[in-house]
Amino acid sequence: QLQLQESGPGLVKPSETLSLTCTVSGGSISSGSFYWGWIRQPPGKGLEWIGSVYYSGTTYYTPSLKSRVAVSVDTSKNQFALKLSSVTAADTAIYYCARVDSYYYVDVWGKGTTVTVSS
Amino acid sequence: QTVVTQEPSFSVSPGGTVTLTCGLTSGSVSSSYYPSWYQQTPGQAPRTLIYSTSTRSSGVPGRFSGSILGNKAALTITGAQADDECDYYCLLYMGGGNVLFGGGTKLTVL
Numbered sequence: 336q337l338q339l340q341e342s343g344p345g346l347v348k349p350s351e352t353l354s355l356t357c358t359v360s361g362g363s364i365s366s367g368s369f370y371w372g373w374i375r376q377p378p379g380k381g382l383e384w385i386g387s388v389y390y391s392g393t394t395y396y397t398p399s400l401k402s403r404v405a406v407s408v409d410t411s412k413n414q415f416a417l418k419l420s421s422v423t424a425a426d427t428a429i430y431y432c433a434r435v436d437s438y439y440y441v442d443v444w445g446k447g448t449t450v451t452v453s454s
Numbered sequence: 455q456t457v458v459t460q461e462p463s464f465s466v467s468p469g470g471t472v473t474l475t476c477g478l479t480s481g482s483v484s485s486s487y488y489p490s491w492y493q494q495t496p497g498q499a500p501r502t503l504i505y506s507t508s509t510r511s512s513g514v515p516g517r518f519s520g521s522i523l524g525n526k527a528a529l530t531i532t533g534a535q536a537d538d539e540c541d542y543y544c545l546l547y548m549g550g551g552n553v554l555f556g557g558g559t560k561l562t563v564l
Contacts (some may be wrong), residue, residue, distance in 0.1 A: 344531065374555075381541075381543065381556075381557045381558040382492070382494075382543050382555045382556060382558070383555060384545075384552075384553050384555055387551070395550070395551030395552060397552065397554075398455075398552070425531060431499060431500075435553075436505065437489045438483065438488050438505060438506050439490070439545075439547035439553055440488065440501055440502065440505035440506070440545060441490070441492070441500070441545070442488035442502055442505070442511070444499040444500055444501075446499055446501075447499050
């Protein structure tokens with residue numbers, strides 16, 4: 336059974352870069368049928384799509400975050416990563432990694448990791 | 455900029471039927487938007503309920519169903535139970551690799 340696990344610092348200073356990694360187990364990130372995505376949820380608010388990456392490296396980013404986001408894939412480690420630059424308190428959220436089916440839905444979710452932006 | 459709309463809150467009696475909707479501020483939702491639905495209880499990651507408009511995800515009870523109603527995607531819960539009380543989100547494919555969540559609906563069962 337495929338599982339996803341987020342990892343990374345739980346506290347990031349304002350103006351710095353948030354970096355998270357998602358490790359895929361129980362399956363290959365190089366499967367051609369899926370994208371790999373990042374979703375976040377600020378405290379008490381709804382879900383927000385951040386972006387996704389195909390195993391080939393092709394990326395898609397939500398327009399509102401596009402200037403600050405980079406999602407990458409490392410097939411040798413079966414991992415994919417999120418970098419969000421110039422963070423502010425508004426980037427404080429639970430960050431989920433996810434497997435995205437070719438019919439544009441999330442079929443596997445990570446448990447989520449909380450990231451707080453504060454000095 | 456197009457926004458995906460959902461009712462902020464909804465209430466249903468135990469055993470009752472409720473339909474939550476997912477629309478657009480500009481235009482109509484069709485199956486080409488590949489609507490999917492997610493259930494989230496407090497403190498937990500979301501759970502996938504429905505994808506491609508009406509296909510139930512593995513293990514999802516038959517009381518959850520998806521459809522297109524008029525110009526919106528819809529999630530219907532038939533025979534609501536107490537543990538259906540949580541948040542529900544829809545997700546739409548907007549083209550060009552972009553997807554967008556609705557703001558979510560908080561469902562109360564009472």
